[in-house]
Amino acid sequence: MEYIQDITVSQYNFIFNAFSFGFATMLAATLFLWLQRSQVAEGYKTAVTISGLVTFIAAYHYLQIFLSWEAAFDVTNGQISLTGKEFNVAYRYVDWLLTVPLLLVELILVMKLSKSETANKAWTLGIAAALMIILGYPGEIAEDSGTRALWGALSMIPFLYIVFQLFVGLNESISRQPDDVKGLIVLARNLTVAAWFFYPIVYFAPFLGFEGSDATVIVEVGYTIADIVAKAVFGVLIYTIAVRKSQAEKGIL
């Protein structure tokens, strides 16, 4: 959906600054997680490594998105015009294809389930997540609303499967978690689902009465906020759970 023809300078700047904010936040989260990885017990280091990996991959893509956005416009003397270079929306999908399965793996790893349960849940949720992203992409680049709606609807099938698995499939495993982290794990699970519901809302924003460059602002800033919550805030939460469980296991708490 190309809605960038009638964009104003202030809309351009707002999105530009959101992308820069996204890059800085993701990189900062990465460095925090990797530096603090030493603070958790052996059994949780992989979860923290992967949390930082997710924000690192996102930081790379936000840098590329930022540069692609900058290259697509020329803003001189308060006048904005298109340079003719395409703003590459595929970066988001490439990012999600890598990071969304890893996000689910983070959550599963920090729960420290049995080996077979970990492998089983990581595979089914990971594949469903990849499928969700792959099905959403043709709609995102489609020129007409009908195609966007169709692929968006198809993408919702694995999306709802994951949400169902997080709520129902993980419930029994969550109930077996130590009492003092149960609340945090439920929070991480709920945060994932809440942040994730943001994506289809943004995806379908063009159908909700937003038009032209207003839709572009909602889509780009909306995805950026959702990404920060789902990756950086979520990653720090996973780290907090890992610290809490490490302390409990050492008998400090």
Added chain:
Amino acid sequence: MEYIQDITVSQYNFIFNAFSFGFATMLAATLFLWLQRSQVAEGYKTAVTISGLVTFIAAYHYLQIFLSWEAAFDVTNGQISLTGKEFNVAYRYVDWLLTVPLLLVELILVMKLSKSETANKAWTLGIAAALMIILGYPGEIAEDSGTRALWGALSMIPFLYIVFQLFVGLNESISRQPDDVKGLIVLARNLTVAAWFFYPIVYFAPFLGFEGSDATVIVEVGYTIADIVAKAVFGVLIYTIAVRKSQAEKGIL
């Protein structure tokens, strides 16, 4: 083989995004492997270091390939044209010359064979791998199909020797591996061979009825997928084997 004259914008974008995906995946795998190196016993740290080295070298080359691809074309207002800068296919071969022998070394090191067996297998397989890459290159840059076929065929001799060695030569060593990792080592071996068979298929794609820019898409995206499987997925598998063997040696399992 220069088949890029008649490329479309969507083909250009698809390859562009595949290269960016390749770069992000290789760099993410590198950081994962080097951060997680602390999780394996002393005897397996070298194998994990080298796994990360392979993906790091690949990340560098994917960045260069990406930049070279971007520089070779101008895409403005949905129109694509050649800038006259050459897309440098040599990066792949330089990469493979360094990484393919190291990949075989990874596999041998994680098996923890005797010192003489390790040295012997690492040298013979490493030299065969280097020979395979060197013989393939003149065909890759050749303008005519006959030359491509000739050097491709010559390159297949060390290729088949390595496959034979992996299947027959390593069998006895694999049978001496601990039971709980035997399956994973067989998987790593089979993954190597499966991913590797992808390369000659891609190499010979121009002979399989694919023409013009379709052949370019198959070659570039095909090599990228094969590289991700053979280096990043393979590296994580080597790491998993190293973790499993470390735990077994510590008596945790």
